[in-house]
Amino acid sequence: MFPVMLENLKNTNVTLIGGGSVAYHKVLNLQRFGIRPTVVSPAFHPSLLTLAREGTVRLVPKEAAWEDVENAFLTILVTNNETVNDQLALQLKDAGKLVVHASNPSLGTAQIPAVTTRGKLVISVSTSGASPSLAKKIRSEIAEQYDERYEEYLDFLADVRHYVKQHIPKRENRKTWLAEAIEPIYLHDKEERQKFMNELYYAFPKEHELQDEAVLKVQCGF
Numbered sequence: 001m002f003p004v005m006l007e008n009l010k011n012t013n014v015t016l017i018g019g020g021s022v023a024y025h026k027v028l029n030l031q032r033f034g035i036r037p038t039v040v041s042p043a044f045h046p047s048l049l050t051l052a053r054e055g056t057v058r059l060v061p062k063e064a065a066w067e068d069v070e071n072a073f074l075t076i077l078v079t080n081n082e083t084v085n086d087q088l089a090l091q092l093k094d095a096g097k098l099v100v101h102a103s104n105p106s107l108g109t110a111q112i113p114a115v116t117t118r119g120k121l122v123i124s125v126s127t128s129g130a131s132p133s134l135a136k137k138i139r140s141e142i143a144e145q146y147d148e149r150y151e152e153y154l155d156f157l158a159d160v161r162h163y164v165k166q167h168i169p170k171r172e173n174r175k176t177w178l179a180e181a182i183e184p185i186y187l188h189d190k191e192e193r194q195k196f197m198n199e200l201y202y203a204f205p206k207e208h209e210l211q212d213e214a215v216l217k218v219q220c221g222f
């Protein structure tokens with residue numbers, strides 16, 4: 001099992017095969033990440049019909065066939081027909097595609113973990129198919145510790161890192177500032193975060209970069 005984070009999936013073809021209660025749950029999960037999936041199924045859970053009316057999911061009312069999945073970046077197999085799930089999983093795997101087989105994970109090439117997000121922080125727990133219930137429990141326990149405060153805190157850390165990468169040329173110096181930023185005081189105290197930023201701006205002013213750029217431009221004759 002090799003974990004990986006996928007991004008830029010907003011306009012990517014993600015297809016679910018089967019439109020029951022598990023499909024509905026998986027669609028809600030995908031939507032949390034800005035994905036607008038397609039569901040292929042001869043019948044749909046009423047909540048999926050509601051989502052389709054809102055325009056957040058595309059429904060294709062038919063029994064699934066190869067052409068429904070051949071162009072999908074990711075396919076999630078959630079029918080109650082094992083023959084259909086197994087057959088498509090086999091074909092998709094052979095074609096080198098990402099496929100989740102929700103009732104026999106070993107036949108797929110990917111699995112969906114239990115996830116909670118705190119802004120940029122993603123808490124993701126998998127038991128490799130051994131116990132989805134335990135994955136859910138552990139995820140909730142971790143999420144209690146890494147609560148909503150981490151959302152703003154991660155934004156602060158991202159800003160610090162962005163600035164440090166642009167304005168501190170030496171790697172050792174960068175490391176010192178980045179290590180200081182993850183001290184607990186900055187999680188708890190907004191004013192301390194502002195103080196930290198001010199100290200960073202003072203130690204490595206933006207003007208330097210602007211001046212350097214101006215010199216460079218003169219030297220290059222722009």
Ligand SMILES: C[C@@]1(CC(=O)O)c2cc3[nH]c(cc4nc(cc5[nH]c(cc(n2)[C@H]1CCC(=O)O)[C@@](C)(CC(=O)O)[C@@H]5CCC(=O)O)C(CC(=O)O)=C4CCC(=O)O)c(CCC(=O)O)c3CC(=O)O
Binds near residue numbers: 102
């Ligand atoms: C392989 C996988 C499919 C995949 O990769 O998508 C899979 C497979 C199966 N799940 C089954 C059952 C349940 N699944 C849940 C819940 C979740 N299941 C999720 C993932 C996965 N489930 C993947 C492995 C992940 C891993 O191991 O870490 C979560 C984490 C994420 C999500 O679905 O989005 C989500 C919690 C999300 C949340 O709340 O945040 C509950 C509990 C509940 O609903 O409260 C139950 C009932 C209790 C139980 O059985 O444990 C069954 C038996 C069906 C039957 O009895 O027929 C199978 C099939 C089998 O095992 O054969």
Ligand SMILES: NC(=O)C1=CN([C@@H]2O[C@H](COP(=O)(O)OP(=O)(O)OC[C@H]3O[C@@H](n4cnc5c(N)ncnc54)[C@H](O)[C@@H]3O)[C@@H](O)[C@H]2O)C=CC1
Binds near residue numbers: 020041045079
């Ligand atoms: N979190 C997870 O990953 C979980 C996965 N499962 C697995 O998910 C699967 C689906 O469970 P439910 O949604 O509860 O079943 P369900 O019976 O509510 O829905 C099954 C859906 O598959 C559709 N379907 C049947 N034949 C089809 C075909 N040839 N092509 C396209 N669609 C077809 C049906 O019309 C129906 O909409 C089960 O195999 C179960 O083992 C179950 C629980 C949790």
